Amino acid sequence: MKFLSSFVTFENLHEVRRLCHWGPIIALSVIAICSTMAILDSIIWYWPLDTTGGSINFIMLINWTVLILYNYFNAMFVGPGYIPLAWKPENQHDTQYLQYCRVCQGYKAPRSHHCRKCNRCVMKMDHHCPWINNCCGHFNHAYFTSFLLLAPLGCSHAAIIFIMTMYTQLYERISFGWSTVKIDMSAVRQFQPLMPFSLPAFAATLFALGLALGTTIAVGMLFFIQIKVILRNKTSIESWIEEKAKDRIQHYQTGEEFIFPYDLGSRWLNFKQVFTWSGTPKEDGILWPVHPKCHQHTLTIEQLKQKADKRVRSALLISAFTDFDSSKRAKVEAKKQTAPASFNKGVRFCHHSTGNEALNQESKENKAETNMDMRPKTAAGGLRGVKTKSTFPKIGPRQQQKFRNTLDRWLVKPSKSSSATEECQGQEDVEMTDEEGSQNPLAVYVNYENIEKSSISAMDDYSQVLTPQDFDEGFPLLPDSRDSAGKPASSQDASQPLEACSSHSEGSAKQRTKSSAESFAVKNGWRGTSSGEQDPDKEHTPADVKWLGTPIGELRRMPDCGGKLPPLKDVPGQHTVMIRTDVLGNNTVPIPYPAKFIDTWDNVHVKMPCSNGNLFPVEDEKKSRWDLIKETLSQKFTNVFEWKEAVLKYSASHAKKWDFSALDLYCNKVLEPDAEEHLFDCLLPDMVRLALRASELCTKPIPLLKRGMDHSITMSQEQVACLLANAFFCTFPRRNSRKTEYCNYPDINFFRLFEGSSSKKIEKLKTLMCYFKSITEQKPTGLVTFSRQRLDKPPNWKSSQTLLTRLHITCEGTIEDDGYGMLQVDFANKFVGGGVIGAGLVQEEIRFLINPELIISRLFTEALDDNECLIITGTEQYSKYTGYSQTYKWAGCQQDTTPSDGWRRRCTEIVAIDALQFRNFLEQFRSDKINRELNKAYCGFSRPEKDSQNLAAVATGNWGCGVFGGDTRLKALIQMLAAAEAGRDVAYFTFGDRQLMTDVHNMHSFLAQRNISVGDVYDLLGQYYSSVCKSCLSRRPDVSLYSFIYRQVSSSVAPDEPTRGFFPRYGGPDLP
Structure with a gap:
């Protein structure tokens, strides 16, 4: 039962104290009294159990009790979810829009509030409920509301039983007031009641009736209050904040329009934000779907305004209050306060100039914090009996550094900008005056929505969880953080102007949930380990050792290990082939099939x-x-403006929303004059001609690879190029908004790539333009296959006797370069490609950029389920690169020399598997989470139709780590188990982490030399x-995973049993 599972698996045993x-x-006493009395009365008095109605009545009472207790204990022990201690947003700039919690030593995420009872910042806090002795918040809101619904229903049923029981106790027959209508209980019951009438029994029933009716009324009212706010996607606290916002706007006549940001416009969508079939809310408790006209920080900014107003x-x-005696007037001292360094490096608030030079001069001074020194009046001056000194609490320097949301940051006096460089793009403050002409102290606010002139479009009605746009995050990583690929990424210079907070969440999310476990680990020296203590078996590898284990040259690669492929043919329902297979020849461009375009406009094809x-x-x-x-x-373009106007003619509904700043910057600032001329005279016209050949090249309807499908699509590289050219010009219909039938598909039109002015967007454009230049100058002749694969029956991991396969692990090299010919793992988002056409730029996005043919998979691939993966074979690498994330740079064109297989596909096989994201570190060790990750990896690695000798090794790395919160050592072990079960060797790239290389190799050697099977390791994970x-x-945990495995395996070996010692096999210079 899920209730028992949730009850016994909560991580902190001290939670049991909530019952005390x-x-x-x-609450439990009321439930116990009402349930017990109702059940006893139904057995003893009413309704006779020897009737059908009596049996149903009894079962319903039992059912009410179970459901009420189930939801009550889940509401209590699942808890609301807490913001990680010392949490701060991924984007350093966003700290200025958040409140700082001095207790939790971190920032409050949107919708979170600090609970004094729980002493933690609670995700989407509604209130602290004494009846469950816990907060009602993000993760237990559904359970709490269900309890509020079920308790009145159960008590109402019990009340009917109590009423009928008392009638039965008082009278032998029940009369309803009419002499002709009587119910004779003795006529139904063959025997007399099991217990004769007694005064104590009647009193107990009457007492239980009072409890039931009182609970029905009180709890029922609470339910209606909760369901009212849920249908508007609010909490009780947020309803209060909204009311205060409207009062503030009305009081100061600011002319603002406050729109509650989390109301998605549909009560059903709002309802689904809380209630899901799985019982777990969709969102992660940090970032949320928002109204199209709002952004992630709309409500937090309003809270700061209200605090300033207060x-x-x-x-x-x-x-x-103290001004009626001028001689004892309160002294107000304006103490100059130096802004924190982090704030000085952040966004500068810019203002329009005014004619008031005094105000201009004053606004150039440092911000001051007003400190009220109240001197209470004595009998001589009034206010008798006041003898204490009342002052505002002072904030020390350290707290001033953290608690930066002061009055002065939001109540800014207008001033002239000293230079154009000091103005933030599109950002302005407006001075307002009241009727008397005096300056309104709350009139001037930061206009957050104009930080960049990038409007929030209708497509950003966040109705999906972890949508692809949520991974278009342009935020810099923290200095000590690693992303999901395990590479270190330097943080962005805080002095860089804030980039556009555009609709697709350059403020929302793949980087959004920078794992609390990761950031906490950095502060405590736990980088990459399972716990804070070092493994006792840990040893350090010499600095000149670059790899360990089996030499990479001994691992199987394609095409050497691959068997002969069957003839390529179209198989309805299984494999869609879009070219003629009877005329395939070397170095010839494949011919589309059929010869004429088949027009299909339905829900199963693109x-x-x-x-x-496609009508306009x-x-x-x-x-x-x-x-x-x-x-x-078809018109000739001479500049970006003409290009933009052309695109917006057939996308008129987005004319005011789309921003081509990055494209303009690329053409006018980055390209040399000769390159810009070549772009508009040659490359762009070639791309247009390629895009307009869609009906000539893509003649067969392209099936959508939907959830639950096992299907493949094979098309030529030229067809892929045609589709990508259409994506570049944003021509695909119904793909610009999340409110269409493609809401569960990634973005495909490139309009997000053209937004903003980030240097990452410029490098992306360089990389993609290199691709288009290559394919327009010389037509590609290969094929590409996209296969969606589903795992119907996962292995029985516990009983598996499979032994581990070979491992090569290295701290140098990359998957795409050193893992050529192997099955290369894409650390994917469930929406394949992640933020590749947005602002994301980590492992998956980089791979999709240098192999752009991968991007077209976003056109037809629905979000991956837990038992699905996407396999892409045959893509070509067109670019080289250096750096990672913020430091990514295009490094020129690449000539891909990878050989081809029998189907004219390059032997580059990439599998996209998405890992889970963990809110806390310990969660990933639960058996259900480990099963999910094992099955996901096995789904990507296994090929049941092939012999293991024909399977290439897996080239992988720190899958699901970094911002996803996964433990590197656990993830390495999981991938080794899945690869072993699939019959593949492993080439593991740690991306510079030498200690991880040593630890994983030692563990692999330890297990392999003792013939520890996959099932044995799986059992050890459960024991851990x-x-x-x-x-x-x-x-x-105090004991790391690897230390636990070493200890358990060693203790299970008999004392007289010989064991082979294991020694690392080093590879590298000056080593034997």
């Missing part, structure tokens, strides 16, 4: 831009959008969670 509180004691009101009230169903409204009629596309793109993690009271 008057709230749960009273300070001003308090100051005015105190001043007025809606093509050249389809007759013109006045009172609809015309073909494809004709308009051909007309506008049950004996170490489950009872752990801290955030990290």
Whole structure:
């Protein structure tokens, strides 16, 4: 039962103490009294159990009790979810829009509030409920509301039983007031009641009736309050904040329009944000779907404004209160306060100039914090009996550094900008005055929505969890952080202007949930280890050792290990082949099949831009959008403005929302004059001609690879190039908004790539333009296959007797270069490609950029399920690169020399598997999480139709680590187990982590030399969670995973049993 599972698997045993509180004691007592009395009365008095109705009545009472207790204990022990200690947003700039919690020593994420009872910042806090002795918040809101619904229903049922029981006790028959309508209980029951009437029994029933009716009324009212706010996607606290916002706007007449950011516009969508079939909310508790006109920090900014308003009101009230005696007036000292360094490096607030030079001069001074020194009046001056000194609490220098959300940051006086460079792009403050002409202290606010002129479009109605746009995050990583690929990434210079907070969440999320476990580990020296203590078996590898284990040259690669492929043919329902297979020849461009375009406009195929169903409204009629596309793109472009105008003609609904700043910067600032001329005279016209050949090249309908499908699509590289050219010109219909049938698919049109002014966007454009230049100058002749694969029956991991396969592990090299010919792992997002056409730029995005043919998989691949993967074979690498994330640079064109297989596909096989994201470190060691990751990896690695001798090794690395919160050593072990079960060797790249290389190699050698099977290791993982993690009271276990395995395996070996010692096999210079 899920209830028992959730009850016994919570990580901190001290949670049991929640029961030792008057709230749960009273609540459980009421439940026990009402349930027990109702069940006993139904057995003894009413309704006779020897009837059908009586049996159903009894079962319903039992059912109410079970459901009520299930939801009650889940609400209590699952908990609301807490913001990690010392949490801060991935983007350093966002700290200015968040409140700082001095207790938790971190920033409060959107919708979170600090609970004084729980002493933690609670995710999406609604209130602290004494009846469950816990907060009602993000993760237990559904359970709490379900309890509020079920308790009145159960009590109402029990009340009916109590009423009928008392009638039965008092009278032998029940009369309803009419002499002709009587119910004779003795006529139904063959025997007399099991217990004769007694005064104590009647009193007990009456008491239980009072409890049931009182609970029904009280809890029922609470339920209606909760469901009201849930249907608007609010909490009780947020409803209060919204009311205060409207009062503030009305009071100061600021002219603002406050839109509650989390109301998605549909009660059903709002309802699904809390209630899901799995019982676990969709969101991660840090970032949230928002209204199209809002952003992640709309509500937090409003909270800061309200706090500023509160300070001003308090100051005015105190001043007025003490002002009636001028000789004893409160002294107000303006103490100059130096802004924190991090704030000085952050966003500078810019203002319009005014004619008031005094205000301009004053605004150039340092910000001051007003400190009220109240001197209470004595009998001589009034206010008798006041003898204490009342002052505002002072904040020390250290707290001033952290608690930066002061009044002065939001109440800014207008001033002239000293230079144009000091102005933030599109950002302005407005001075407002009241009717008397005096300056309104709350009139001037930072206009967050204009930080960049990038409007929030209608497509950003976040209705999906972990949507692809959520991974278009342009935030810098923290100085000590590593991303999911395990590479270190330097943080962005804080002095760099804040990049656009555009609709696709350059403020939202693949980088959004920078794992709390990761950041906490950095501070405590736990980088990459399973716990804070070092493994006792840990040894250090010499600095000149670059790899360990089996030499990489001994691992199997394609095409050497691959068997003969069957003939390529179209198999309906299994494999869609879009070219003629009977005329395939070397160095010839494949011919599309069929010869003429088949127009299909339905929900199981890609809606093509050249389809007759692609219509464009013109006045009172609809015309073909494809004709308009051909007309506008066929014109010669001489600059970016003409290019933009052409694209917006057939995307008129987005004319005010799309931003081509990055494209403009690339063309006008980055390209040399000769290169810019070549772009508009040669490359762009070639790309247009390629895009407009869609009906000639892509003649067969392209099936959508939906969830649950096992299907492959094979197309030529030229067809892929045509589709990518259409994506570049944003021609695919129904793919610019999340409100269409493609809401569960990644973005494909490139409009997000053109937004903002980030240097990462520029490097992306360089990389993609290199691809288009290559394929327009010389037509590619190969094929590419996209296969969605589903794992129907996972292995029985516990009983597996498979032994580990060979391992090569290295701290140098990359998957794409050194893992050529192997099965190369893409550390994927469930929406394949992640933020490749947005602002994301880590392992998956980089791979999709240098092999751009991967991007077209976003056109037809629905979000991956837990038992699915996507396999892409045959893509070509067109670019070289250096750096990573913020330091990524395009390094020129690449000539891919990878050989081809029998189907004219390059022997580059890439598998996209998405890892889970963990809110806390210990969660990933649970058996269900380990099963999911094992099955996901096995789904990507296994090929049941092939012999293991024909399977290439797996080239992988720190899959699901870094911002996803995965433990590197656990993930390495999981991938080794999955590869062994699939019959593949492993080439593991640690991306510079030498200690991880040593630890994983030693563990592999230890297990392999003792013939420890996959099932044995799986059992050890279960033991580790049950004996170490489950009872752990801290955030990290005291015993690391590898130390536990060493100890358990060593202790299981008999004392007289000889064991082989294991020694690392070093590779590198000056080593034998």
